[in-house]
Amino acid sequence: MICYVARWKPDAKGRIARAAMELYGRRGYERTTVAEIAQRAGVTERTFFRHFADKREVLFGGSRRLQDLMVGAVTSAPASAAPIDAVGAALQACAAVLNDRQFSRQRQAIVAASEELRERELIKMATLTTAIAEALRGRGVKEPTASLTAEAGIAVFRVAFASWVDPANRKEVGEVMRDSLEQLKVAISA
Amino acid sequence: MICYVARWKPDAKGRIARAAMELYGRRGYERTTVAEIAQRAGVTERTFFRHFADKREVLFGGSRRLQDLMVGAVTSAPASAAPIDAVGAALQACAAVLNDRQFSRQRQAIVAASEELRERELIKMATLTTAIAEALRGRGVKEPTASLTAEAGIAVFRVAFASWVDPANRKEVGEVMRDSLEQLKVAISA
Numbered sequence: 001m002i003c004y005v006a007r008w009k010p011d012a013k014g015r016i017a018r019a020a021m022e023l024y025g026r027r028g029y030e031r032t033t034v035a036e037i038a039q040r041a042g043v044t045e046r047t048f049f050r051h052f053a054d055k056r057e058v059l060f061g062g063s064r065r066l067q068d069l070m071v072g073a074v075t076s077a078p079a080s081a082a083p084i085d086a087v088g089a090a091l092q093a094c095a096a097v098l099n100d101r102q103f104s105r106q107r108q109a110i111v112a113a114s115e116e117l118r119e120r121e122l123i124k125m126a127t128l129t130t131a132i133a134e135a136l137r138g139r140g141v142k143e144p145t146a147s148l149t150a151e152a153g154i155a156v157f158r159v160a161f162a163s164w165v166d167p168a169n170r171k172e173v174g175e176v177m178r179d180s181l182e183q184l185k186v187a188i189s190a
Numbered sequence: 191m192i193c194y195v196a197r198w199k200p201d202a203k204g205r206i207a208r209a210a211m212e213l214y215g216r217r218g219y220e221r222t223t224v225a226e227i228a229q230r231a232g233v234t235e236r237t238f239f240r241h242f243a244d245k246r247e248v249l250f251g252g253s254r255r256l257q258d259l260m261v262g263a264v265t266s267a268p269a270s271a272a273p274i275d276a277v278g279a280a281l282q283a284c285a286a287v288l289n290d291r292q293f294s295r296q297r298q299a300i301v302a303a304s305e306e307l308r309e310r311e312l313i314k315m316a317t318l319t320t321a322i323a324e325a326l327r328g329r330g331v332k333e334p335t336a337s338l339t340a341e342a343g344i345a346v347f348r349v350a351f352a353s354w355v356d357p358a359n360r361k362e363v364g365e366v367m368r369d370s371l372e373q374l375k376v377a378i379s380a
Contacts, residue, residue: 082380122312144349148374151345159337184338188378190272 013051015041020058021103024110029055029117056120059107062097063124067131069093074135083141084181087153090132091177094157098164098173105165129154156180203241205231210248211293214300219245219307246310249297252287253314257321259283264325273331274371277343280322281367284347288354288363295355319344346370 019041023032034055038048052058073093077086098104111117133150141149160180164173171179209231213222224245228238242248263283267276288294301307323340331339350370354363361369 084378084380119309119313122316123309126312144353144370144373145377147349147352148345148370149377151348152342152374152378155338155341155345158341159334162337163334180334180338183334184342185378187335187339188274188342188375190274 012041012043012047016043016048016051017058020055021106021110024059025106029059029110029114056117059110059117060120060124063128066094066097067128069096070128071131071135074132075138077139079139083136083139083145083149084152086136086139087132087149088178088181090153091157091160091181092174094177095172095174098161101165101173104161105167108162108165125154125158128157152184156184202231202233202237206233206238206241207248210245211296211300214249215296219249219300219304246307249300249307250310250314253318256284256287257318259286260318261321261325264322265328267329269329273326273329273335273339274342276326276329277322277339278368278371280343281347281350281371282364284367285362285364288351291355291363294351295357298352298355315344315348318347342374346374 016037020032020037023037023040032055034045034048037055037058038045041048052061070090070093073090074086077089081089111121129147129150132153133147136146136149137143156177160173160177163169163180164171164176169176206227210222210227213227213230222245224235224238227245227248228235231238242251260280260283263280264276267279271279301311319337319340322343323337326336326339327333346367350363350367353359353370354361354366359366
């Protein structure tokens, strides 16, 4: 037990996140307070706020990194790559963030259960779409192709993500993204 | 003048909507009250609430009809139609609601200027996507094709709508929808 505490104690941020996810899942996001999360994680509220701006950030703190990774992949795709291939590269870049299926599944269920969080997720995806369209325009892609390709990429992301967190799915996230993009191509050109 | 009043007076709902749009555009949605809308339209607040549940409904009252039209078009597309063609029919069905470019342009600007309204618009589009995916499944379309095709259709809707309300655009909404769908097909299969 001492060994366990000694191992986890320094990772206050990780312990807070685990405590929050556990409480959100069990009692609901709205009904969980920062004080309860801090208590469960064995830290003060002050420590909570050193790591997270609010209780929502435990769930959305990774959004910025996801966006940076996807935009970076679009920007650094070979100059010869078609817009849809640059977006395909962005979908592969997600794997660096979506590396914990259990956490993602838990997060998905928590977000689905809260109207406030569902709205926040929609805003996050809309922001991501806009950022990817802008990155495509930065590659010289004209409108409306830039916006249409970005929207299609986020459509694939959404559907692939939901499929990946399904307990029956055993594939890696990158493979699921690739499969979904292929399925979209088939569906659109039918 | 009497003639004008006589012509418009019975259309309380139309007058309320016009008064609201004018005030939202000029002073901002958040800063406009129902009392002010009613006063400008020459009706009581009671009459306002007989026609609209709240001031947001002036802008979103058409959403349900739009959804019913699009879902109806998917459902009633020929059995032989591919999923993407059923969605194409849904995009053509929009024209029955999007028949006033000036109103749509004004509405677009009002929504863009308000965080609350932008969020509501995102929710509306997410609900529409879910409804279309369900209608496709009702036609026997399997997942993930149903969700991917619905998402792609809404992507086209979004981009085409933004293009249609642009003052430089002179095409009919149905033509813009058709063009955008074609452009998506080209972008995706590149």
